[in-house]
Amino acid sequence: MINLDGALYPWRFRLVIAVLLGMVGVIAWRIVDLHVFDHDFLKAHGDARSVRHIPIPAHRGLITDRNGEPLAVSTPVITLWGNPKELMRQRQQWPALAAALGQDAEVLSRRLQQNAGREFLYLARGLTPEQGDAVLAHKIPGVYSLEEFRRFYPAGEVTAHMVGFTDIDDQGREGVELAFEQWLAGVPGQREVLKDRRGRLIKDVGVARNAKPGRELALSIDLRLQYLAHRELRNALVENKAKAGSLVILDVQTGEVLAMVNHPTYNPNNKRNLQPQAMRNRALIDVFEPGSTVKPISMLAALQSGRWQPTDTVEVYPHSLRIGRFTIRDVSRGGGPVLDLAGILIRSSNVGISKIAFDIGGESIYRVMQQVGLGQDTGLGFPGEQVGNLPNHRKWPQAETATLSYGYGLSVTAMQLVHAYATIANNGRMVPLSLARVDQPANSTQVVPEEVAKTVQGMLQQVVEAPGGAHRAQVPGYHVAGKSGTARKTSAGSKGYQQNAYRSLFAGFGPASAPRLAAVVVIDEPGGEGYYGGLVSAPVFSKVMAGALRLMNIAPDNLPPPLPEQQQAGALPGNGGRG
Incomplete structure (x- = not known):
């Protein structure tokens, strides 16, 4: 049979031919377009198969x-x-x-x-x-x-x-x-x-x-001070058989962290045997009850209230005070049955500061502690930094009022504590803290009246220099001020305190005549012969502050008076001698 479709329907044949020619034309045009006009397309696909970044x-x-x-x-x-x-x-x-x-x-x-x-x-x-x-x-x-x-x-x-x-x-x-x-x-x-x-x-x-x-x-730190603080803290831990420790030095006027060391520590260049507990920046992460180191802050609240003057006295005899089923006791019973406000700090009297706290109320102390930065964000933005806890009550019972006044019932970091002391040393003006070098000092805020802060500065100088005070914190050639503290450690996971487990603290600043540096020393669980802050931490403060003041070229303010001219001449080698 002969197919006559092409003859009978010539338009179909022509249509197929036209479609085929059109397809050939489209392909030819696309080839010309890709090679002449749209050559970037082929280049991009070629590069995708050969060009690497x-x-x-x-x-x-x-x-x-x-x-x-x-x-x-x-x-x-x-x-x-x-x-x-x-x-x-x-x-x-x-x-x-x-x-x-x-x-x-x-x-x-x-x-x-x-x-x-x-x-x-x-x-x-x-x-x-x-x-x-x-x-x-x-x-x-x-x-x-x-x-x-x-x-x-x-x-x-x-x-x-x-x-x-x-x-x-x-x-x-x-x-x-x-x-x-x-x-x-x-x-x-x-x-x-x-x-x-x-x-x-x-x-x-x-x-x-x-x-x-x-x-x-x-950074804000001075590597010379960092080495000094590292060495003295390490030696103190070895000498006192302590578990751990922290030390922070601040510039009172700029808020810069000049040194911040912790022990145990680690070598960041070799992390093969790294222990998690050695990585903790205890100065910013560990929180603790600060004990007697907050008594000067309670004294700020008393003076700021206007109800107390430096010459006022408090009867502390028989050095114990019963509150319900609790008894507050003084560790030191020297100084007599009556103490003035400076004497309460020198003797670190829990009874004396508690009676003052009952008079002004727990809310007054809470407010001043908050103003100087305890239990507050420091603003450093350091990873893992803790804020601590500063309790507030709608109605302050006597027990909570008393314990707050001498440093229990709240938790702070070493950085917060040194910031509070730097504020006292800076005449009541709080300067923002900084881990970076400060070229233009930030604006400070007056959080405590200047006269009140200066009065407490003088009291803290007496704490170091008066008989019965923390004399181990003294620095040759300089007047310094500060307060020791000893706090029992709480039991982890349960209420109450551990037996024979303490933190020894000392916080202070110098030189007292024109404060420039503030420092806090925290030694965790000393296992030597003593555990009191004035015995364990005060000597570390003395050594570090002495070295820091000299490295910073800060003029001494406690040099002995010069000898008369005749005595000076007589003291020269060879004068009046027989040879």
Whole structure:
């Protein structure tokens, strides 16, 4: 049979021919369009199969102390990675690769086989350039390198708790490294290269985007004071067989943290055997009842109320006070049956300060403690920092009023306590705290009347210098002021206090005539012959304050008067002698 559709229906034949010619025309036009007009399309698809962007690492910003001494430095390191798909064809070179990497051959073989379907596997990270070059010298196909940066901490354990550290990816994980991550972290760049389908480099096109390094950060600490505080605190812990300790030094006028040390500590350059308890920045994280170190703050409240004057007296005999089923007792019973306000601080009389607290009320003491920063956010923004607890009651019972006045029933950090003493030393003006160097001092706030603060300054000077006071805190050549404290430790997970477990504290400032530095010493569970703050922590304060005042070139205010001219002349070598 003959098909006559083409003859009977010529329009169908012409239609098919026209469609085919139209399709050929469209294809031809698309070819011309892609090669002449829209050539970016083919270029983009070609580049997608051959152009690669290799990251250019950006080093983190340098961290220094206030004088420019480096505390955290980024050093270049080599990271080696492998393509398991390529390395599977190089089994005979696995032993040589393992030896060059310093790894066990069986462990490396197992890792490569487990990741045989992948195209990326870290072989070793953080190698020195020399170590990396030694491995690459074997020219094993499938082994490649990346340039990265590793953080190095020149001061090691001395600044560990403040500076913190970074992880293997160079991101902040603790301390200032974490708190200032956005400031310190750099922005990686990109390098454009051409690779074939097997990933081999054909051409280095150039830098597509430059790396932007992180910004430098100058901390407030003085590395000289940091070393001094670290050494003296460590020696005190060894001497007193203590469990732990903290020490903070503040600049009274600027609010800068000049030193902040803790023990136990750790080496951020070697974290292999890192213990979690050694990583705690106790000065900002550990909270405790401050004991007698808050009695000067209760005295501020008494003087500020207008109901008490420095010359007023309180009967403390028989050095005990019954409140319901509780009895308040004085540890020291010297000074007589009646004490003035300074005498209450010198003798650290719980009975005396409690009677004053009953008169002015717990709310007055609470308000002043809040004003000087106890139980409040310090504003430092340090990771993990605790706020503590400053209790408030709608109606203040006598027991809670008394315990608050001599430092129980509330919890604070060492940083909050030193900030409160710095406020007293700064004539009642509170300055914001800072972990970064302050070039323009922030505005201060008058939180306590100036005359009241100066009166308490004088009382705290007597605490150190008067007979029966904390004489171990004295500093040769300087007048200093401060108050010791001893607080029993609470039982973890239950009510009440531990037996024979104490914190020894001393808080003070100097020189007393024109305060510049404030410091707090906290020693946890001393196990030596004594545990009182005046016995354990006051000597540490004395040594640290003496060194700090001299390092800061602060003029002495307690030098002996000069000898008369005749005595000076007579004292010269050879005068009046017989030879």
